[in-house]
Amino acid sequence: MSMPFYVPPEQVMKDRADFARKGIARGRSVVVVGYDRGIAFVAENPSRALHKVSEIYDRIAFAAVGRYNEFESLRVAGIRYADLRGYSYDRTDVTARALANTYAQTLGAVFTQESKPFEIEIVVAEVGADSDSDQIFRLTYDGSVADEQGFVAMGGASEVAEERLGTGWRPGMTLSEVLRLAVDVLGAGGNGERRDLDEAQLEVAVLDRDRPRRSFRRIGGPLLTRLLGEPREPRETTDVPAAALGSESPVAQADSAEDASPGASGPPTPPA
């Protein structure tokens, strides 16, 4: 009978962490960034069906990078967790903090106990009554949680992306501004090269502070084109009415169909 080699626990953890990090770095990035009226999620994702960003509950959304099957099972688990909690307590008792803790425990347990750690990184974000009470939690493969302020970038070349976000982002930016910043960040490679991302390669969603109850909305099609194409202009005119945000939800579509305010659909005003 052969004796197994002694491997120090530091080495085991390091190997696992390296393994997970490599897996994550291969994937495309996701940027989560706060704006004046909510939190925006921008992912480079050519698929219309396999989402990296998802609604969890009324004010809570989820974004992930890495292996699809692994974060998909956590996404579904998060929806079950939130719906169970909302059903047995009240809708206001479902919080991103509790969900982030649960995810952290799960990721931590998988990291130490399973034969392979999850190769994923997750953001759980909750939109509050004002931008000071927005919460963005970032969870990594080993179960560590970070409470982020304003913005997060995950996935391949995330350090470079975070750095660019750090210089480009400031509190109170409009949706159009943060989306253009996010696309700029996602298009910048780690080695200085630039790629131009068009709408078809982007998955964009927001948690819209001003919406009652379910605040998660996907943004695509003409609205996204308009938001990305708007030139820099005064704050008031770049504000997009809540009802103009596109959505999978039919009620929101109905809203946006009715919405004909020139601020949202008229030609962009020239820069001031």
Add this chain to the structure above:
Amino acid sequence: MTQSSTGRPRRLDDAFLTAGSSSFTEFLTAYRPELLPAGRRLPSGATIEAPHGTTIVSLLFEGGVVMAGDRRATMGNVIANRDMEKVFAADDYSVVGIAGTAGIAIELVRLYQVELEHYEKIEGAIMSLEGKANRLASMIRGNLALAMQGLTVVPTYAGFDLDSATGRIYSYDVTGGCYVEGGHHSTGSGSVFARGALKKLWRPGLEEQQAVSVAVEALYDAADDDSATGGPDLGRQIWPTVAVVDHSGARFVGQDVLQGHVERVVAARRDNPGGAR
């Protein structure tokens, strides 16, 4: 989230991570069955008295469907509640009205609302109207044991079918049978009288406001002859709950609009209690 028996860190239970199901009810059945409306255990043969909700009417109009319910809950000969809501939005495009044991019915509606939203979030798509009606049927079926002990719940479900762009009404029986209704339907203790009124007042191609008025009048007739159905309470300003579902979604008719309909119906019945015309 659970505390595992081996003392390992708290992590999501396997039930949360299992793939394959988009149904919240199925998840609850597997993980926390005591939270299901049918999770109650009654001693066999026993019956208990609990508040009952009464009359729901629904009718189609051109481009949608109207559902209305009176506001009274009764327990035997006592009025248990005067301003109870019995018509609820199930999701963006459908409404559900309940007759029967109020406590269980309201719990069932809450679970049903979560069920539809849960599916929508997990699948990223809205369930078909037929699928939603069948989900409700399976939840009523789960309540059969309680129904046999007197805790009956009989809902009506109405929604706007996005594929055919028409309103549809589904009725149920206690065993979970689900039936598509043409034109109009009523359920609850005053349903016999409401149906009589609907038969005379409803016709194809009504407009929305006409349909709301017909619903209010049918409930007036139900309350006229059924003691368990509450009529419009002019003294307390309590009007029926009326929901409209059309292509733009489900919404409830405002109090001031309802007041207008109610006052017209009541005025028309002065010196003409049967509403002869």
